[in-house]
Amino acid sequence: xxxxxxxxxxxxxxxxxxxxxxxxxxxxxxxxxxxxxxxxxxxxxxxxx
Amino acid sequence: xxxxxxxxxxxxxxxxxxxxxxxxxxxxxxxxxxxxxxxxxxxxxxxxxxxxxxxxxxxxxxxxxxxxxxxxxxxxxxxxxxxxxxxxxxxxxxxxxxxxxxxxxxxxxxxxxxxxxxxxxxxxxxxxxxxxxxxxxxxxxxxxxxxxxxxxxxxxxxxxxxxxxxxxxxxxxxxxxxxxxxxxxxxxxxxxxxxxxxxxxxxxxxxxxxxxxxxxxxxxxxxxxxxxxxxxxxxxxxxxxxxxxxxxxxxxxxxxxxxxxxxxxxxxxxxxxxxxxxxxxxxxxxxxxxxxxxxxxxxxxxxxxxxxxxxxxxxxxxxxxxxxxxxxxxxxxxxxxxxxxxxxxxxxxxxxxxxxxxxxxxxx
Numbered sequence: 001x002x003x004x005x006x007x008x009x010x011x012x013x014x015x016x017x018x019x020x021x022x023x024x025x026x027x028x029x030x031x032x033x034x035x036x037x038x039x040x041x042x043x044x045x046x047x048x049x
Numbered sequence: 050x051x052x053x054x055x056x057x058x059x060x061x062x063x064x065x066x067x068x069x070x071x072x073x074x075x076x077x078x079x080x081x082x083x084x085x086x087x088x089x090x091x092x093x094x095x096x097x098x099x100x101x102x103x104x105x106x107x108x109x110x111x112x113x114x115x116x117x118x119x120x121x122x123x124x125x126x127x128x129x130x131x132x133x134x135x136x137x138x139x140x141x142x143x144x145x146x147x148x149x150x151x152x153x154x155x156x157x158x159x160x161x162x163x164x165x166x167x168x169x170x171x172x173x174x175x176x177x178x179x180x181x182x183x184x185x186x187x188x189x190x191x192x193x194x195x196x197x198x199x200x201x202x203x204x205x206x207x208x209x210x211x212x213x214x215x216x217x218x219x220x221x222x223x224x225x226x227x228x229x230x231x232x233x234x235x236x237x238x239x240x241x242x243x244x245x246x247x248x249x250x251x252x253x254x255x256x257x258x259x260x261x262x263x264x265x266x267x268x269x270x271x272x273x274x275x276x277x278x279x280x281x282x283x284x285x286x287x288x289x290x291x292x293x294x295x296x297x298x299x300x301x302x303x304x305x306x307x308x309x310x311x312x313x314x315x316x317x318x319x320x321x322x323x324x325x326x327x328x329x330x331x332x333x334x335x336x337x338x339x340x341x342x343x344x345x346x347x348x349x350x351x352x353x354x355x356x357x358x359x360x361x362x363x364x365x366x367x368x369x370x371x372x373x374x375x376x377x378x379x380x381x382x383x384x385x386x387x388x389x390x391x392x393x394x395x396x397x398x399x400x401x402x403x404x405x406x407x408x409x410x411x412x413x
Contacts (some may be wrong), residue, residue: 009129010129012129013069013125013126013129014068014069014072016125017069017072017121017122017125018072020118020121021072021075021076021118024118025076025114025118028114029079029080029083029111029114032083032107032110032111032114033083035103035107036083036086036087036090036107039090039100039103039104039107040090042100043090043093043095043096043100046097047095
């Protein structure tokens with residue numbers, strides 16, 4: 001396989017990984033972060049009482 | 050939605066510092082930070098037991114997310130390496146065929162891809178198609194399917210031992226005509242009009258309904274007598290002879306229904322497939338479902354040239370949709386679960402890596 005083909009394949013790999021990173025990982029990370037914030041707020045509120 | 054695919058010839062990733070390791074590092078950094086914050090709270094003495102349980106569950110979820118992403122990057126790199134390795138076989142000038150200790154005269158390459166296919170002249174069988182299969186299961190399958198009408202007939206399977214190499218090849222009968230994709234794309238003198246009439250050199254050859262009806266018989270026979278799902282029915286794998294009779298070709302990834310429920314969780318390799326219904330419980334679905342999941346938009350439905358219920362009237366689209374809801378709920382919600390089948394993961398990546406950058410299906 002020539003170099004150009006190899007480079008194109010690498011580009012595709014990165015594109016797929018980027019899509020998965022943006023569409024799957026970041027979304028799920030945000031979800032966990034939101035749940036964490038809720039938990040943090042809940043603890044703060046309780047401590048204030 | 051953000052446009053993620055680029056026009057052909059444009060660099061897909063302009064940023065040269067962007068590589069697999071950098072993304073994996075980014076993920077590791079983000080999850081470590083998140084874990085640190087959650088653990089800090091979980092270790093507070095003032096925290097109640099239910100809150101501690103909630104924090105523990107968040108820790109588990111974060112760890113699973115990182116593990117899932119790492120698995121994805123590993124599988125993706127492996128799928129790429131596999132493609133690179135297979136592509137070192139040079140078929141374009143027929144040299145590989147000359148290396149076979151068999152008297153074959155290469156005529157032309159008729160299909161390119163991971164598994165290239167070459168048209169040759171064989172001293173005994175005449176025009177044959179030679180292909181190196183990805184696995185030996187395809188040979189067993191073709192052997193069993195020899196008497197089933199509508200399946201391209203294997204004339205010989207062959208093990209090359211020349212130069213100390215052991216390479217198996219399949220020789221199948223050459224169907225002189227076209228593949229259905231050519232008719233749809235109006236290539237090589239073939240075409241199909243809006244009424245579903247298929248023409249060769251402006252002469253009416255057959256109709257879409259006739260093709261579908263014959264294909265249906267073949268597929269149902271394969272399901273019933275061989276307990277096999279083709280997994281790869283698409284216009285390019287449906288050959289039409291000069292009279293317009295359809296033949297199924299390329300059984301690289303056929304699987305048996307005996308795998309039972311497991312099949313329900315597997316996705317086929319190419320988008321836009323018709324569904325295959327092996328039984329009420331075993332359904333083979335299109336990859337579109339999985340790309341829809343990645344985009345977060347869920348299942349988009351079918352855009353195939355075929356009408357699914359027409360091709361497989363035994364199937365029930367409503368049931369599949371309900372099934373799909375269950376996939377989402379039970380199996381696919383979690384990134385680790387979504388990609389925990391190595392086959393599924395690789396299959397998806399192999400498919401994506403073989404797409405042209407201009408292909409609209411990149412628009413995930």
